[in-house]
């Protein structure tokens with residue numbers, strides 16, 4: 205292109221800078237502007253339009269200071285430009301904030317050159333690089349930095365930046381007290397030597413792992429710090445691009461303690477601190493696997509504090525709890541460290557004796573356990589004696605599975621209780637048969653009332669003098685489809701144990717009084733009815749009211765109801781029993797002491813409780829005709845009862861001889877096979893008056 209000598213300044217530039225302009229025209233990301241000596245635009249590329257907003261047409265001919273220079277800088281720019289043209293004082297490249305067409309700031313890095321063209325005219329070229337993105341990136345970097353710092357200060361975790369061989373490069377910690385060693389001792393050093401050997405090794409092995417694995421690797425460790433034993437969780441992340449590893453360390457002592465506590469609560473009994481049922485059974489399973497492997501014997505002991513329920517009921521749960529704690533301590537003390545004692549619940553404990561050479565070897569521990577209870581317990585200044593009953597099952601003789609062994613030890617304990625408590629019993633096969641029968645009875649007893657399997661029989665009671673019927677004793681019978689006829693001696697104790705005696709007992713009372721009403725009406729006689737009451741029935745808070753309302757419903761005078769209780773009912777000395785008896789007496793109901801002669805036959809109870817009648821057990825009656833001591837005893841009992849104002853009833857009279865003797869002794873009432881067996885209602889109603 206040729207210069208056009210028309211005095212047009214624009215024309216000059218093309219002559220001078222044509223090849224360069226072609227280059228600048230092609231670059232959009234850089235702004236290139238050309239100015240003449242008066243700072244008028246002679247060149248304005250596309251990049252300038254993009255940065256400053258003015259098109260080439262708009263910019264051409266305009267003065268630099270009026271175009272993109274902010275007001276405060278204008279004087280300065282004019283002066284600098286002049287100095288350059290006149291005195292050759294170069295304007296240095298600099299970061300400047302200039303102005304967009306829309307008035308906004310434009311941040312650029314501006315470099316400048318001054319040409320003198322062939323007409324000796326000076327032209328200044330400005331090359332501006334938009335710094336908006338750079339600034340934005342810088343701002344973002346600063347923001348991120350600040351954000352990281354804020355995070356670092358806000359969270360309590362420790363951060364370590366390490367080379368991927370474990371050399372510590374940098375760290376961040378909120379409180380230097382949380383550092384195991386001071387920074388000067390670990391910066392630039394390998395983490396393995398900055399921490400205890402085992403922890404250092406953990407770090408190194410996990411650093412190796414995180415390098416192989418792309419995800420985060422975490423592990424726990426603990427350190428002894430001046431402020432205690434501290435648990436940490438370390439999370440490692442590999443910065444593969446930089447061959448570095450970041451470790452974020454968190455103090456998890458509190459969580460650890462909470463988890464330990466939860467674990468402890470899940471496995472240990474909170475009262476005695478002994479292993480609970482869950483842990484005890486787990487230990488039993490472990491012990492059995494070991495015993496199987498080593499072909500050794502082990503023993504499973506079931507322990508139960510005798511009459512603990514009574515202690516709890518009379519002295520209160522607080523004392524009961526204290527006794528359990530002390531008992532647990534005594535039990536633990538006498539066992540070998542290898543053995544386990546656990547609490548199964550209530551007053552039941554389990555003892556696992558490991559590695560026994562023989563069955564007899566268990567005896568030593570059993571005796572120590574019984575002996576541990578020989579000295580009294582001292583509680584709040586008072587002394588209490590406790591005894592325990594122990595059932596023992598031996599692996600492998602009495603079972604190889606934990607469930608069999610537990611069941612058999614329980615059965616043996618039941619036997620120990622039955623043989624008078626404060627003793628032990630080894631499991632035997634006969635016990636197993638008894639227990640199986642027991643379980644069958646228990647199973648069938650549930651629902652027996654609903655299935656109408658019970659029937660009340662009545663054994664007539666006669667005056668000894670002339671054998672006139674004065675009443676009857678209600679005796680329960682149970683006929684079950686699969687088990688046949690079950691005697692009360694067998695099922696009543698089970699009904700007591702399960703608590704089913706409460707509804708069953710109410711059934712008997714209701715049936716007996718309903719029948720009595722029918723019987724009294726039919727014969728127009730004021731017969732009485734005797735009903736047995738079990739100890740467990742006294743724990744039924746509705747008992748007295750039930751009797752009261754049933755008497756009312758059946759129109760029976762309270763004095764016609766005779767409640768038979770055994771010494772066992774009174775022995776616990778529970779206040780609720782005394783209260784129930786007093787209330788029943790107030791109703792007008794009569795009270796008989798049953799089975800006299802079989803237990804302690806404590807005369808004290810006869811004085812203490814308002815009895816009307818005393819029933820001499822049939823085992824004595826049977827002996828009176830053959831055996832003098834029995835005869836003397838019965839004679840004395842009758843005399844004593846009479847002196848206390850009690851009516852005497854003889855049970856189980858089977859022979860005329862017995863009857864005659866009882867007549868001689870002045871016994872009042874009798875019942876027995878001689879006169880009649882227990883009868884059904886129909887049979888009894890057919891009897892002559």
Ligand SMILES: Nc1nc2c(ncn2[C@@H]2O[C@@H]3COP(=O)(O)O[C@H]4[C@@H](O)[C@H](n5cnc6c(=O)[nH]c(N)nc65)O[C@@H]4COP(=O)(O)O[C@H]3[C@H]2O)c(=O)[nH]1
Pocket residue numbers: 663678679680691692693696709712736737738768798799822855856857858875876877878881882
């Ligand atoms: N060898 C012999 N035995 C005679 C003779 N006369 C009566 N008997 C039996 O002696 C038991 C007397 O009842 P118990 O001492 O109260 O002893 C009762 C009583 O303690 C309990 N029992 C029975 N029915 C009930 C009941 O409804 N409630 C409660 N709680 N216990 C009951 O079961 C025990 C046994 O009852 P049963 O088997 O009916 O046995 C009855 C009766 O059948 C005789 O001349 N010779």
